[in-house]
Amino acid sequence: MSSEAVDTFDTRDTRSATAARAIDLVKTYGSGDTTVRALAGVSADFARGEFTAIMGPSGSGKSTLMHCLAGLDSASSGSVLIGDTELTGLSDKLMTALRRDRIGFVFQAFNLVPTLTALENITLPLDIAGRKPNAEWLDTVLTRLGLKDRLTHRPGELSGGQQQRVACARALAGQPEIIFGDEPTGNLDSRSSGEVLSILRAAVDEFGQTVVIVTHDPRAAAYADRVVFLADGQIVDELRSPTADSVLDRMKSLEKV
Ligand SMILES: Nc1ncnc2c1ncn2[C@@H]1O[C@H](COP(=O)(O)OP(=O)(O)OP(=O)(O)O)[C@@H](O)[C@H]1O
Numbered sequence: 001m002s003s004e005a006v007d008t009f010d011t012r013d014t015r016s017a018t019a020a021r022a023i024d025l026v027k028t029y030g031s032g033d034t035t036v037r038a039l040a041g042v043s044a045d046f047a048r049g050e051f052t053a054i055m056g057p058s059g060s061g062k063s064t065l066m067h068c069l070a071g072l073d074s075a076s077s078g079s080v081l082i083g084d085t086e087l088t089g090l091s092d093k094l095m096t097a098l099r100r101d102r103i104g105f106v107f108q109a110f111n112l113v114p115t116l117t118a119l120e121n122i123t124l125p126l127d128i129a130g131r132k133p134n135a136e137w138l139d140t141v142l143t144r145l146g147l148k149d150r151l152t153h154r155p156g157e158l159s160g161g162q163q164q165r166v167a168c169a170r171a172l173a174g175q176p177e178i179i180f181g182d183e184p185t186g187n188l189d190s191r192s193s194g195e196v197l198s199i200l201r202a203a204v205d206e207f208g209q210t211v212v213i214v215t216h217d218p219r220a221a222a223y224a225d226r227v228v229f230l231a232d233g234q235i236v237d238e239l240r241s242p243t244a245d246s247v248l249d250r251m252k253s254l255e256k257v
């Protein structure tokens with residue numbers, strides 16, 4: 001393989017109906033008496049063009065699962081596939097290219113570059129990849145997220161909610177196959193939350209992208225097609241076509257177990 005081939009990732013694979021798949025994922029932290037089993041054998045499929053919310057009590061392994069799925073952390077055993085690409089064993093360069101070209105991230109710590117403007121932050125991943133954003137889609141994202149009059153501001157000049165929306169726009173701009181959000185509305189008021197969730201919904205409905213988010217909020221989960229419930233590092237339940245009430249009921253019944 002030529003060195004050029006090693007750092008490109010043009011196998012954007014849309015054949016598989018599954019956008020992401022976890023197979024018997026185990027993740028332990030520490031060793032001996034202090035071992036924590038964050039994931040205790042999680043297997044789950046995330047269908048292409050579907051919006052999934054992951055819920056569960058604090059410490060149940062939600063963020064760990066999300067980080068393993070997104071290639072930001074490696075599992076102790078088991079495997080993760082993005083499309084048909086198995087992440088285990090990918091070289092660092094290929095993993096970087098896969099994250100850059102095929103995955104979007106919206107995490108609570110926004111990871112914006114402080115010296116760049118909002119717009120520069122939003123287009124940074126595309127600029128690095130040498131790609132141009134779809135102008136119409138970018139305009140839609142910026143308008144729906146209410147960012148058009150904030151584009152020349154630097155992150156330090158934006159509120160927490162505005163920074164979160166910039167991070168969301170950055171994840172959406174390149175229309176990646178799959179978008180992972182770890183509490184993407186965690187710091188937002190209800191109006192901004194609604195804007196972020198609606199645009200994630202639109203990414204699925206209008207562009208066939210796949211969205212997976214972690215949330216504690218039943219109202220946020222109600223935007224999803226499916227809710228997966230984790231407890232003690234295992235998937236314990238699943239709900240299709242959720243409403244805020246049905247999610248709340250299911251959470252209450254899980255707490256009683
Ligand atoms: N780097 C780490 N080192 C040691 N233990 C960790 C580490 N990261 C997570 N854990 C432990 O793994 C378990 C699962 O953590 P995780 O953050 O995935 O849970 P979570 O469901 O996302 O929780 P929350 O809702 O509170 O964010 C917890 O017991 C946590 O303390």
